[in-house]
Amino acid sequence: MPSVPEKICRMMLHSTVKAWRERDGRYRLQGVVCKDCGKKIFPAVQICPYCHSKNLEKTEFASTGKIVLSPEPLWYPLTGFQELLPQYTVMIELDDGPFVCAELVHYPPPAEFKEGTRVEMAFRKLKREDIGNYVYGFKFRIVE
Numbered sequence: 001m002p003s004v005p006e007k008i009c010r011m012m013l014h015s016t017v018k019a020w021r022e023r024d025g026r027y028r029l030q031g032v033v034c035k036d037c038g039k040k041i042f043p044a045v046q047i048c049p050y051c052h053s054k055n056l057e058k059t060e061f062a063s064t065g066k067i068v069l070s071p072e073p074l075w076y077p078l079t080g081f082q083e084l085l086p087q088y089t090v091m092i093e094l095d096d097g098p099f100v101c102a103e104l105v106h107y108p109p110p111a112e113f114k115e116g117t118r119v120e121m122a123f124r125k126l127k128r129e130d131i132g133n134y135v136y137g138f139k140f141r142i143v144e
């Protein structure tokens, strides 16, 4: 077995099949729009949760938005760092309307960010699959 530069943490393992099926949503913020009630839904679903219609159309949502809810940061150690780094997971309202819960990538963190701060999507490594492959997807960064 080839050596890997970092530990594979079992808590972070991800199904290969699930990651493959959800890749459009992670790579391009692809969700669905219900043709019957007009609701914009992310992540993509097979049945509209509002009107139970199956008449859904895939669509790519805007990659920019604003923070609507920002809780206290989680502090966690990163591999190779001695200090604890803050991790901000925030609720974001995209410019198209749907809400996304995502991690902010901004280090060092800005002195102050609050609800209404503009953000844009950033493509980042998320985690590892159980066969060792990396899973990529969206995080968000603050637009200065």
Ligand SMILES: [Zn+2]
Pocket: 034, 035, 036, 037, 038, 039, 048, 049, 050, 051, 052, 053
């Ligand atoms: Zn609907």
